[in-house]
Amino acid sequence: MGRSGVYGTSICCTECLLRVMFNLSLIEGKILKKMLIVEDDVTFLGLLSHVLRNQFEIYEACGVNEALKLLENISVDLICSDYNMPGGTGLELLEQLHRSGKKISFILMSGTEDSFVVHSVKFYGGTFCNKTDSDLLTTIRKKQIVNSGDWFMG
Structure with missing residues (x-):
């Protein structure tokens, strides 16, 4: 799996996400404050939310439809979403x-690395992160320092 730079990345979660977030912060200079975590595993969702609450204002959704409904009423700077969920990916x-x-920084997490998924995430300007990588949290924290504006979805 290669690393393709800042605008569409396929990375090993935490360490690389921190690197991506740091690079974007140098380019754009904005700190992300609001994060939507989309995860159908309520245990993992709760754990991730708890760990990141000190760095982000956290919103939670258990699936794609719930996330879209939430996004009708709130704006977020970053979405961290599981790949495989009931009702949509x-x-x-x-x-x-x-x-x-919508121009929102996006991290797609998955327990497996399917080359089609990794390529598609890059195509849409997001960042792929392997959920099983021990650096997941570091990756998310690095993504915090970024401007959610013009660089995403060109």
Whole structure:
């Protein structure tokens, strides 16, 4: 799996996400404050939310439809979504955001690295992160320092 730079990345979660977030912060200089975590595993969702609450204002959704409904009423700087969920995938959420023109930093997490998924996330300007990588949290924290504006979805 290669690393393709800042604008569409395929990375080993935490360490690399921190690197991506740091690079974007040098380019854009904005700190992300609001994060939506989309995860159907309520245990993992609760754990991730708890760990990141000190760095982000956290919103939670258990699936794509719930996330889209939430996004009708709130704005976030970063979405961290699981890939495989009942009722839709995180990639489908990213595609819908792209089609609607919303410019939100996006991290897609998965327990497996499917080359089609990794390529598709890059295509839509998101970042892929392997959920089983021990650096997941570092990756998310690095992504915090970024401007959620013009660089995403060109």
